[in-house]
Amino acid sequence: MADITPTELKQRQANGESPIIIDVRETWENEEVRIDGSRNIPLGELPGKLDELDELKDQEIIVHCKGGSRSASAKAFLTQxxxxxVRNLLGGMQAYQQA
Structure with a gap:
């Protein structure tokens, strides 16, 4: 699945959509700033949370981190x-805040 730009995500949110967003940053990062409606599952905890996510296997999931590299790893893992x-938010939270 193609990744998503911050602008595209913000447009969808402005249109009332509530996509499933998983923030794979550490908890302290999520506490500083977060995308409304996102769920925080740090990358290192993702393998242990698969059972909780099983019902989402066929739904669109947007993963994000600070800059895009951890979420790219999360996307690869979830796809496997x-x-x-699964779509990666290009540029992560840094790009989202600037969009």
Missing amino acids: QGFSN
Whole structure:
């Protein structure tokens, strides 16, 4: 699945959409600033949370971190685990805040 730009995500949110967003940053990073409606699952905890996410395997999931590299790893991991529609937020939270 193609990744998503911060502008595209903000447009969808402005249109009333509530996509599933998983923030793979550490908890302290999420506490400083977060995307409304996002769920915080630090990258290192993701393997242990798969059971909680199982019902989302066929739904669009947007993953993000600070700059895009951890969320790229999360996207690859989730895809390997059978999630079919995972998108990385390009540029991460830094780009989202500037969009």
